[in-house]
């Protein structure tokens with residue numbers, strides 16, 4: 001079907017959403033989802049108006065020395081470098097654990113890869129220095145209060161956190177959200193070793209690619225590492241969609257590349273990406289992908305931007321075409337198309353003997369407190385404790401999308417390490433930035449009178465939850 005793409009498109013209001021809803025006769029569940037999406041789109045409007053200094057031309061990609069392959073000598077996680085063990089839960093089944101029992105080892109491999117692994121010895125995994133504990137799903141566990149071990153750094157000690165995420169600076173009254181440590185049910189996580197991480201990155205590039213949630217994880221990684229680097233030998237610069245943190249003495253960079261859909265879209269401008277009518281261009285991954293080439297460790301995410309409705313508009317021609325060739329796809333099919341493009345790009349451009357690719361699953365939001373037994377009309381605002389119900393799963397974390405990821409990645413010829421952070425983050429209704437962040441426009445008296453109405457229940461305070469995502473990345477990088 002051919003649809004002209006008008007520039008003065010009507011804003012995605014809840015009324016237009018509900019009328020399209022009536023047309024398609026969808027369930028109340030989707031209705032709740034849609035109201036959440038309206039809320040998300042409000043939040044994304046102010047996303048990235050901030051930060052990281054001046055804009056410049058995108059840096060030409062410079063050739064880098066070839067990556068070294070990590071030795072596979074150290075046998076397993078030694079007791080000296082593991083987090084405190086929670087002895088009473090060691091080896092225990094997750095409470096009520098039938099729903100989430102699929103203990104994926106994190107690396108989703110194709111059946112051929114598994115076969116060759118079995119017959120031809122262990123495949124060499126770049127950067128691995130040991131193996132994770134047999135049969136342990138590090139993503140299945142619980143939050144343990146541990147004031148002695150968390151937070152890993154202070155907010156005031158990390159100057160790289162964007163004002164969108166500095167909650168203490170913006171008046172958050174409680175601090176407990178920083179004191180939780182993730183404890184897998186049947187093993188312990190290796191302790192995050194910043195020295196090892198930095199030494200490993202010597203002469204290398206690590207890059208996070210995706211949306212503002214991935215940027216939060218990126219900044220968390222820099223906060224976890226930067227104190228080892230003296231002033232004057234580290235810097236952070238932004239070049240259009242690319243932000244580069246450089247550790248000069250290590251000849252290493254940790255980078256973030258803004259591409260909320262991974263594919264080309266009309267939301268790609270790193271500063272002005274508030275668009276009411278979103279289009280994603282099919283088969284366009286190389287547009288951004290050329291900036292990811294030569295990277296040694298890639299960490300992708302993409303999710304929330306696909307969720308602006310029950311369908312996604314896919315552009316088949318180019319954005320320059322006068323009459324746009326647009327097809328409307330279900331969100332699952334559109335997301336599958338995006339995931340397939342990603343896998344093809346990885347197969348074509350990444351050397352599985354020298355590089356690693358990670359994919360972070362969907363980051364949950366907490367926009368409706370009724371889902372965890374709260375009062376109607378409330379959301380993450382004023383939440384100070386994690387959700388205790390081990391089976392809690394917010395409706396905005398679409399299981400069908402999880403299924404799509406699993407299907408597409410399991411057919412990949414190269415291993416993509418899956419960071420399945422959705423469940424553990426779902427418990428953390430207390431970890432969002434809420435109202436404690438830089439507000440980009442003055443608040444109205446109505447808003448001030450009702451903080452729930454402008455609370456950000458999408459992004460996460462730093463230090464906080466996203467440090468754990470990087471601890472899991474660390475675990476899977478060195479002990480896959």
Ligand SMILES: *[C@@H]1O[C@H](CO)[C@@H](O)[C@H](O)[C@H]1NC(C)=O
Nearest residue numbers: 062063064065202203250251
């Ligand atoms: C550091 O990286 C640059 C390219 O980014 C390369 O030209 C140079 O040889 C590297 N130096 C060392 C000591 O590895």
Ligand SMILES: *[C@@H]1O[C@H](CO)[C@@H](O)[C@H](O)[C@H]1NC(C)=O
Nearest residue numbers: 080081193194195196197199
């Ligand atoms: C951290 O890694 C470094 C470099 O590999 C190593 O020398 C050090 O012993 C490690 N620290 C801990 C606590 O394991």
Ligand SMILES: *[C@@H]1O[C@H](CO)[C@@H](O)[C@H](O)[C@H]1NC(C)=O
Nearest residue numbers: 378381382383384450451452
């Ligand atoms: C926030 O929570 C505290 C204690 O749980 C309560 O006393 C207070 O009224 C709540 N504030 C709002 C605005 O809901």
Ligand SMILES: *[C@@H]1O[C@H](CO)[C@@H](O)[C@H](O)[C@H]1NC(C)=O
Nearest residue numbers: 100102104402405406420423
């Ligand atoms: C991720 O974890 C959830 C909950 O633990 C599970 O239901 C889901 O199947 C996992 N996803 C994949 C792709 O393994």
